[in-house]
Amino acid sequence: MAQRDAIYPDNSARHALYDAHGYSPAVRSGDLLFVSGQVGSREDGQPEDSYLGQVERAFANLEAVLQAAGCGFDDIIDVTTFHTDPEAQLPILMPVKERFFPKTPFPTWTAVGVTWLAGFDFEIKVIARLPNA
Helix, strand or coil: CCCEEEECCCCHHHHHHHHHHCCCCEEEECCEEEEEEEECECCCCCECCCHHHHHHHHHHHHHHHHHHHCCCHHHEEEEEEEECCHHHHHHHHHHHHHHHCCCCCCCEEEEEECCCCCCCCEEEEEEEECCCC
16 A cells, blocks of 8 residues: 655644644645645635635645645646535636646546535645656
8 A cells, every 4th residue: 555645735824724623635645646625715714705715715725735745736637626606606716727727638627516615615626646756
């Protein structure tokens, strides 16, 4: 079995949030990185005020985790997003998503409508291949 290593972004304020909830921001296993769902939370764990703000912050939080592992958006192979109101939210999300995934080959993507995200309206989790593994 491949060894598992927890990856934390270089941000001490977030470490306490991850530890308090009992999970790792990401786990490296072999040449794959499994990133936990990232939401649009500020450093104190509170959500951004708007849906667009939450999406922007979630992508920024995701980027910090990816960078801590030595990879980036081009290394992502699978994306899962969670939405509290997909029909209304997807038109707002798509321009942001297209900035981070502008060209083919695009990662796979599964969008899931949910009724609860602990006070948030958007969450993104990914699997990436580590380029130097």
